[in-house]
Each structure stands twice: as structure tokens, then as C-alpha cells.
Amino acid sequence: MKNADNKNDHLAAYWMPFTPNRTFKESPRLYKSAKGLYYETADGRKILDAFSGLWCSNLGHCHPKITEAIQNQAAKMDYSTAFNFGHEAAFELANVVAAQFPGDLGHVFFTNSGSEAVDTALKMALAYHRINGEGTRTRLIGRVNGYHGVGFGGISVGGMVNNRKFFGTLLSGVDHLPFPYNPNEDAFSRGEPNSDPMIYLKELEQIITLHDASTIAAVIVEPMVGSAGMYVPPKGYLKKLREITQKHGILLIFDEVITAFGRLGAANAATYFGVTPDICTMAKGINNAAVPMGGVIASKKIYDTFIDGTKAGIEFFHGYTYSAHPLAVAAALAAQEIYDEENIYQRVTENAQYFEDAMHSLKGLPHITDIRNIGYAGGLTIAQRDGVVGARAYDFFLKAFENGIGVRSNGDSIAIAPILTSSRAELDPIFDVLRKTANEIS
Numbered sequence: 001m002k003n004a005d006n007k008n009d010h011l012a013a014y015w016m017p018f019t020p021n022r023t024f025k026e027s028p029r030l031y032k033s034a035k036g037l038y039y040e041t042a043d044g045r046k047i048l049d050a051f052s053g054l055w056c057s058n059l060g061h062c063h064p065k066i067t068e069a070i071q072n073q074a075a076k077m078d079y080s081t082a083f084n085f086g087h088e089a090a091f092e093l094a095n096v097v098a099a100q101f102p103g104d105l106g107h108v109f110f111t112n113s114g115s116e117a118v119d120t121a122l123k124m125a126l127a128y129h130r131i132n133g134e135g136t137r138t139r140l141i142g143r144v145n146g147y148h149g150v151g152f153g154g155i156s157v158g159g160m161v162n163n164r165k166f167f168g169t170l171l172s173g174v175d176h177l178p179f180p181y182n183p184n185e186d187a188f189s190r191g192e193p194n195s196d197p198m199i200y201l202k203e204l205e206q207i208i209t210l211h212d213a214s215t216i217a218a219v220i221v222e223p224m225v226g227s228a229g230m231y232v233p234p235k236g237y238l239k240k241l242r243e244i245t246q247k248h249g250i251l252l253i254f255d256e257v258i259t260a261f262g263r264l265g266a267a268n269a270a271t272y273f274g275v276t277p278d279i280c281t282m283a284k285g286i287n288n289a290a291v292p293m294g295g296v297i298a299s300k301k302i303y304d305t306f307i308d309g310t311k312a313g314i315e316f317f318h319g320y321t322y323s324a325h326p327l328a329v330a331a332a333l334a335a336q337e338i339y340d341e342e343n344i345y346q347r348v349t350e351n352a353q354y355f356e357d358a359m360h361s362l363k364g365l366p367h368i369t370d371i372r373n374i375g376y377a378g379g380l381t382i383a384q385r386d387g388v389v390g391a392r393a394y395d396f397f398l399k400a401f402e403n404g405i406g407v408r409s410n411g412d413s414i415a416i417a418p419i420l421t422s423s424r425a426e427l428d429p430i431f432d433v434l435r436k437t438a439n440e441i442s
């Protein structure tokens with residue numbers, strides 16, 4: 001072994017993502033198996049997964065139908081290139097996905113992750129305008145605190161400072177809208193806050209005036225802020241955003257990597273909010289995260305522009321070796337069948353009020369200064385200790401794990417995302433542990 005000075009040095013070779021490697025490796029948290037709502041740790045403890053893996057294992061872990069589909073596919077055809085060849089199941093999946101998105105969103109481009117989906121969507125938007133004869137539309141607009149994965153496109157439109165500041169000048173010509181939540185006004189809102197959405201959107205009109213619409217390609221937003229701590233935009237925000245972008249010929253991209261496939265109790269956020277963007281990204285829940293997969297769905301107008309507006313040959317010079325990988329597709333078809341047969345979206349809708357009440361029952365517990373919820377997604381703000389961002393929230397995350405549940409901390413927030421199959425009775429233990437944890441941390 002190359003890195004062996006003390007007992008945990010065998011952990012050094014794996015450089016872990018988005019993890020404080022130094023402290024993790026002093027005291028590692030290792031999972032060895034997973035089934036249904038639970039993980040099992042290497043030392044044999046059961047951990048209730050209150051975060052659906054990472055917003056992704058929506059149907060619970062190792063669902064037998066998904067496992068079987070992957071096993072069968074691995075034995076039948078392990079790989080097939082997506083460049084100039086296809087396999088039937090990929091076309092079938094694209095149809096199953098397209099049927100769940102509103103309006104004329106109907107053409108699916110497969111990727112292997114959410115980050116790739118975001119960069120694909122941005123490239124699609126830029127190329128669309130160019131093919132459409134509006135090549136001056138090159139500017140992109142994201143949002144403060146937005147998370148759009150870790151590719152250079154995604155971190156350029158993203159607005160989480162630590163994800164950007166180490167990496168140079170990023171894409172040029174990017175503006176950011178304000179974060180659509182004000183804790184002084186919106187704290188403890190149930191679902192969508194009542195604030196006036198124009199508080200957050202008038203800056204879009206100013207940006208359009210400043211640069212002129214003819215230079216702006218697209219606006220990208222998470223319909224529900226996920227990674228920055230689970231925040232819900234105010235009522236009417238997305239409708240208004242759609243109106244403004246449409247008026248100026250600017251494409252609207254919803255980054256639905258978290259929200260597609262049931263998190264809000266609908267097939268996707270576009271359906272939930274009744275707002276049809278031009279492009280949506282997806283990943284995670286598409287196949288229950290059993291094999292890496294993402295995708296982008298585009299409107300007919302965009303697809304037709306590529307198909308009709310380019311010369312013979314390849315219309316979009318973009319793609320991945322593993323696009324529509326047979327194992328990912330097999331897992332996705334199985335997952336999609338389960339969402340449908342077990343009425344998962346409807347079940348989340350039916351239990352969403354129960355989840356909301358349980359979230360807000362935490363009000364008044366020590367250190368909790370805000371509570372947010374939508375569908376099966378919850379967010380808490382944990383008061384800072386001695387002005388240090390995230391220190392107490394991270395302790396909360398560690399203590400919750402010690403107490404038997406997996407949640408996620410980011411900055412001063414704790415996010416909760418129960419597995420979508422969880423019944424009301426199965427949600428209860430999450431809240432017992434959150435309560436206990438809030439009372440135990442200092």
C-alpha cells in the first residue's frame with residue numbers, strides 16, 4: 001500500500017468528493033449494504049435513510065425489480081455505443097419519460113449525471129439560438145446559491161461560492177438572479193412563501209434592459225432550491241419567470257435533477273407548478289440511482305430547429321460514451337414501471353400534508369431558526385455557533401447519524417428527503433430522531 005503511516009491510511013488513496021477528507025478519514029462512516037429504507041454500516045448499525053441516498057434513491061434501496069432488470073441486462077448486452085447505433089430500450093425509455101413532461105417537452109437526450117445534463121442543456125440552448133439565426137444570444141443567467149452540478153457550465157451558472165471561487169474565470173457572460181427567499185419574511189412558511197415574486201425577479205428585467213434580450217440565451221433555475229438547503233420560491237415565482245423569459249425570446253431551463261420523478265408528488269416540478277419551460281434536466285430518480293444516469297428533455301421547437309435547421313449529418317455535436325447505457329436504461333425502465341404501478345407520485349401527494357405538519361412540529365426546538373417544506377422535501381436552518389457558518393449544522397448531521405438517521409447538512413441547513421415510498425408511520429421515526437438530535441446538540 002502506498003500511503004501507510006497509521007491505521008487509517010488505507011483510506012488515503014480514495015480522494016473523496018465533497019467531503020472533508022481529513023476528518024472523515026480519522027473517523028470514517030462506512031456503509032456496507034442497503035435494503036428498502038435502511039443502510040447498514042460496516043459495524044452493523046441500521047441507519048434510516050432520511051435523504052434518499054442523495055435525493056436519488058426514491059424507491060428505496062435494492063428494489064428487487066430494479067436489481068433483476070440490471071442483472072438481466074448485464075447478461076444480455078453489457079454495452080452498446082449510442083453514436084450511430086441504438087438499442088430499442090433507449091427509445092422506449094425516452095417515450096416513457098417524455099409522456100410525463102408537460103406541453104411539447106418531448107425529446108430526451110441521455111447523459112450519465114446531473115452535471116452532464118446541465119452542461120448539455122446549456123450547450124443545447126446556445127446552439128439552438130445559433131441555428132435559429134440568433135447567434136448573438138450567448139449570455140446565460142443563473143441564480144445566487146444555485147446548484148447545477150460541477151461541470152464548468154454548471155458552476156458558471158451556479159451560485160454556491162465555494163463551488164466557484166477555486167476554479168478561475170469560468171464561462172464569461174453569466175449573470176445571477178437574487179436568491180428567491182428572505183428568511184426575515186419567509187421563515188417558517190408552509191410550502192410556497194407568500195412574498196411577492198417580483199421582489200426577486202425585477203432584477204431579471206434590469207439585466208435584460210442592461211444587456212438587451214438579443215444577447216441572452218437562457219435562464220436556468222432549480223424550481224425548488226435543493227443543494228443550498230431546500231428552499232421553496234414564493235408563490236407565482238416560476239410563472240412570472242416564464243412570462244418574462246417568453247416575452248424576450250429567452251429559453252427557460254428547469255434543472256429538475258432533484259425534482260423530476262416524484263419528489264414534489266408529481267412527475268416533475270414543471271407539472272407540479274403548472275409552468276412549462278423549454279428544457280428540463282433530470283437524473284437521480286430517473287432510475288433510482290441504481291446506475292449513473294441523467295438526461296435533458298427539450299421542446300419540439302428546439303428539437304425541430306436542430307433537425308430542420310442544420311445541414312445533412314450530425315445535428316448536435318455532443319454526446320457521451322455512456323449515453324443511454326443499457327444497464328442504466330434497464331434500471332430506468334424498471335424504476336419507471338414502479339413509479340407508475342405503485343402510484344408513487346400520488347402517494348407522496350397524499351402524505352405531503354402529514355410530512356409538512358411533522359416538519360413544522362419541530363418549531364421551537366433548540367437552534368432551529370427556520371423550517372421549510374414541499375412534497376417530500378424538508379429544510380431546517382440551524383443557528384450558527386459563535387458565528388461559524390455550518391459548524392452547528394454539521395454537528396447536527398453527525399449527531400443525527402449517531403442517533404440512527406441519514407440527513408444532509410450544507411452551510412447552516414439540514415435537508416431531509418425521505419424515500420418516496422415511506423408511509424406516514426415510516427416517516428415518524430425520522431422526526432423522533434430530529435427532535436432528539438436538536439435537544440442533544442450544543
Ligand SMILES: Cc1ncc(COP(=O)(O)O)c(C=O)c1O
Pocket residue numbers: 055112113114115116118147148149150222226227255256257258283284
Ligand atoms: C439541481 C441539481 N443539478 C445538478 C446536480 C448534479 O448532479 P450530479 O451530481 O449527478 O452530477 C445536482 C446534484 O445534486 C442537483 O441537485
